Amino acid sequence: MYKTLQGRQLLKQEIPHPLRKYLKKDNSIKKVKAMTYDKKNIICRRCGHVNDQDSCQINGGFYCDYCLNMGRITSENYLYRIPKIPQKKSQKTHCFWQGELTKQQACISQEILDSYRRKRHHFVHAVTGAGKTEMLFPLIEQVLTDGKVIGIATPRIDVCLELYPRMKEAFQDTEINLLYGHSSQTYNGASFIICTTHQLMRFYRYFDVLVIDEADAFPYVHSDELQYVAKQSLEKKGCFVFLTATSNPRLENYSNTEKSILAKRFHGQDLPVPKTIYCRNLATNLRKGKLPQKMRIEIEASDQSYILFFPDIALMSMVYPIIKKTWQEKQVAMVHASSRDREKVVKQMREGEIDLLLSTTILERGVTFKNISVMVVCADHRVFNRASLVQISGRVGRSIDYPSGNVIFLHEGKNQTIMSAIKEIKHMNKEAKR
Ligand SMILES: [Zn+2]
Known part of the structure; x- marks a missing residue:
């Protein structure tokens, strides 16, 4: 029995020792070369990446650059493709969710x-x-x-x-x-x-x-x-x-x-439409430690928690101490992809323990917080594309108890991306009413 191997495609070293005996015994397991050659290219069969022969050499063979963080795969390796165990015909599965779909x-x-x-x-x-x-x-x-x-x-x-x-x-x-x-x-x-x-x-x-x-x-x-x-x-x-x-x-x-x-949110309310605010020399001022007056006004006028989205860690880390100093009475935190306490911070935010959370785009999607507003700092930065601006805006007003909030885009010039994100949001609001 090899339930813990079924459906897998693994290198030998990824298979636990006691289970390796199946590799020889079971002829339904396919063993394929990890990489194939195609003229000047070396194609990885794990991830499909086409590697240039000259740039992926190792010990007389080749390795795949793209999937390196999944453990190095080389032209010396084999991939073991292990079939699925045939399932029982039916297994009654029960969904315990008590809610009702709209x-x-x-x-x-x-x-x-x-x-x-x-x-x-x-x-x-x-x-x-x-x-x-x-x-x-x-x-x-x-x-x-x-x-x-x-x-x-x-x-x-x-x-x-x-x-x-x-x-x-x-x-x-x-x-x-x-x-x-x-x-x-x-x-x-x-x-x-x-x-x-x-x-x-x-x-x-x-x-x-x-x-x-x-x-x-x-x-x-x-x-x-x-x-x-x-x-x-x-x-x-x-x-x-x-x-x-x-x-x-x-x-x-x-x-x-x-x-x-x-096009309609589950609670039937509109998607919040972003408000754009022009701030002259925004990035330069922030780097000098100056928060724009308009940013302060917006944050102080709201009784909701704010997530402040930044285009990169460097700028965010520079602004973090200034924000802490400016609002000493508020709980301020910061999160990015390699934050050690990332899960903890997200949990605290969810529980309403943080007033101002500084984040990179990692929190742009998939996360739900109640009763928040968002602000995109340097919304005209190339890191933010249409999808990410729409997603960030979509963090607001998700709960039926708090179906609205502010979405603020601070920028130094309204670009095409900002405008197309706003256009899409307005379009979906219109669609929802049809
Ligand atoms: Zn690969």
């Missing part, structure tokens, strides 16, 4: 189920705060009851961390496996996996249904490699469900795909 949510939920039954991919464009997670419950229940495997993969760890407890609560008697870079869990062969898109590199033809949540997020949307591994981890006749809060032609035009649009 009419629109129920409609889309049904459309996703129909696509699954017809083995078609499905693209869902649901605005921020539409209640995407709940719309998946009927699908998850059905797939697991059919004895099949479902995965929810997302480019962002924070999204995984938020999804997992919600899914645990909704499917209390179902085994769910949470996998990401530093996850405390290891793969256990469960039929319900929540993971980052990077973790899909270790799966081969495992998922009957693979939900890509926040499919328009970096790095997935622009990564041929991550899209390759997602395809490779899906059963040949399996189907994708793409979820995004911003429209995206690259994903929508995926072949054999049905589409659904949900």
Whole structure:
């Protein structure tokens, strides 16, 4: 029995010693060369990356540069592709969620189920705060009851961390496996996996249904490699469900795909429309330790907590002590991708213990806080694209008790990105009323 290996694609060194005996015994396990040659290029079979022969040499062989952080893979290695254990026909799975889907949510939920039954991919464009997670419950229940495997993969760890407890609560008697870079869990062969898109590199033809949540997020949307591994981890006749809060032609035009649009938030209120505020020499002044007057006014006028989004860690770290000094009575914290106390800070924010939270774009999506406003500092910086500005705006007003709040874009010049983000938000508000 090798449940803890099923559906995997692994290097020998990734397989625990006691289980290696299966590699020789079981001829359904496929052993393939980890890298293949194509003229001047070396193609990695784990991630699909095309490496240039001259830049990936090691000890007389080659290694893959793209998936290096998943453990080095070289042309000397083999990948072991381990098949799935045939499932029992049906295993009644129960969803414990007590809430009720709105009419629109129920409609889309049904459309996703129909696509699954017809083995078609499905693209869902649901605005921020539409209640995407709940719309998946009927699908998850059905797939697991059919004895099949479902995965929810997302480019962002924070999204995984938020999804997992919600899914645990909704499917209390179902085994769910949470996998990401530093996850405390290891793969256990469960039929319900929540993971980052990077973790899909270790799966081969495992998922009957693979939900890509926040499919328009970096790095997935622009990564041929991550899209390759997602395809490779899906059963040949399996189907994708793409979820995004911003429209995206690259994903929508995926072949054999049905589409659904949900423009209304679950509580029926409008998406907050960003207010743009021009601040002359904004970045330069901040670096000199000067907070713009307009920024202070906005923060002081609000009784909500604020998340202040910064384009990079350097600027944020410079502004952090100034903000602490300016508002000594407020609880101020800072978070970025490599913060050690990231999970703790997010938890404190969720519990309303922080008044001003400084963040990079890592909190732009997938996280829900009650009763907050947001401010994007240097919204015209190239780090912020249309999708991220729409997502950041969508952090506000998500709770039924606090359905509104401020979205402020501080900028030194209104650019095309800012304008197209605002246009999309207004458009969806209009759509919601139709
Ligand atoms: Zn690779």
